[in-house]
Amino acid sequence: MSTKVGDLSLIGLSSVQEPLIKQKHTPENYSVLAAIPPFLFPALGTFLFGYEIGATSCATISIKSPTLSGISWYNLSSVDVGIITSGSLYGALIGSIVAFSIADIIGRRKGLITAAFLYLIGAIVTAVAPVFPVLIIGRVVYGIGVGLTMHAAPMYIAETAPSQIRGRMISLKEFSTVFGMVGGYGIGSLWVTVISGWRYMYATVIPIPVIMAIGMCWLPASPRWLLLRTLQGKGDVESFQEEAIKSLRRLRGSVVVDRAAEQVDEILAELSSVGEDKEATICELFQGKCLKALTIAGGLVLFQQLAMTGVAIIVIDKLGRRPLLLGGVSGMELLGAGILFCVFGVICVLSLFFIYFIVPETKGLTLEEIEAKCL
Structure with a gap:
């Protein structure tokens, strides 16, 4: 046998x-220039995750310093420092649970837009926090953005990248997290000897979620997600298919203008064959x-x-x-x-x-x- x-x-x-x-x-068939943005903007979210890890390592040094913290509540216990460090992880846990529930409802694109706004709010609140509890709130809000990103970013990249470079794109997404860590340590080392430097560490990345949100608003929804909603009876079939065709043309560039409708039909047929017609x-x-x-x-x-x-x-x-x-x-x-x-x-x-x-x-x-x- x-x-x-x-x-x-x-x-x-x-x-x-x-x-x-x-x-x-x-x-x-795909255009290289068209394939870059659907990777780049979601990858900014994973970069922000990595940056937070590196920056926080330096921020905990700054925030405990009597001379450099710039605050009156610098005398933090080990538990307090642990809460600061893990605050984003608690938020990420919440974000992951939320993402599991709403991912197929709002889609990967809107999930990343939401994550970008949470990153922005979390970074601002953390940077201007007047007291310890507010700092933790900012960390948790930022972490919720991390949880949403870790769910939506790989899905959006996988669903929009051409099959022959999908593995490379997802691998580069992981690299962007590591690159963010390096950036966090680097920026943190520049501010660690400055009074209230920990605030600047978190404030430095505020422009990045803004860029991420603008980029994701500009990008189309995943064609696969649109067709999934069609199969699950969540909208008009013709309008969703037409939107999926437009999305695929933007994601692949002009090289697939003539074949976009055919590819959408193929994806729809394959989704039906593997039983994606129900949640x-x-x-x-x-x-x-x-x-x-x-x-x-x-x-x-x-x-x-x-x-x-x-x-x-x-x-x-x-x-x-x-x-x-x-x-x-x-x-x-x-x-x-x-x-x-x-x-x-x-x-x-x-x-x-x-x-x-x-x-x-x-x-x-x-x-x-x-x-x-x-x-």
Whole structure:
């Protein structure tokens, strides 16, 4: 009897084993200039997330200084400093919960516009906070923007990027977070020796959410989201399809003017074929076909957090996802030979088997084709 990849009946995984490097997929036509803004403006949101991490590390030094804080309540306890540091994370948790509930209602674009306004309000409130509680309120509001961004940005980028560069765009989105951290530490180091420098650290980025909001207002809604609303009976079919065609033409540039309607029909047909005609509930995530996708996504995140680092921006769209994942964990398993790294070696071996037997290749596929493979 032949071995099948992911033959795990308990979790509904039954995809057939695939070659590591897939055959070529028909590429989409697109304009490079048209593909940049749909990545750039959402990526500003992830940059602001990273910036907050770096700036806060420096701000906690400034805010506790009797001579440089510029406030009378500088004598903060370790708990107070911890609340300042984690305030945005509490907000991000709230934002993530809210995003889960409203993401398909307001869409990715409006979600990012809302996040930009929350970033702006949070940064202003934090920068001008007269007392400790107001500072925390500003941090939480900023964090809610982070939660919305972390949900909407990757979805908008994935749904609007051409399939052959989607992996690179999402990888660059992660890079923008790291770049934001570097920027936060850099700006923070410039202000840390200035009186009330912590206020300037947070105020410095105020123009960025304004640019982000303007950019997202200018960008069109995701064609895929528009068609999802059509299938779910949330509006007039013809008007949504027409809007999706206009959106796709803007996102791909003049090279697809003649094929936009055809591509929209293809996306609509593929969405229908993978069962996107109804909204899923939380319980359905842990049942049937959804459980397979949840296992793949959750397993990759788990193993990445336990043992993996690094971003393969340049080669991800050339080699595919599975070869990079397999090569990465194999290399770490071989290099982690010391006793202190035995645990990580075991984790890498487990992740190697998980990726090889369960994770499908998605290089160059449309989102609908990926769904068909994962569900």
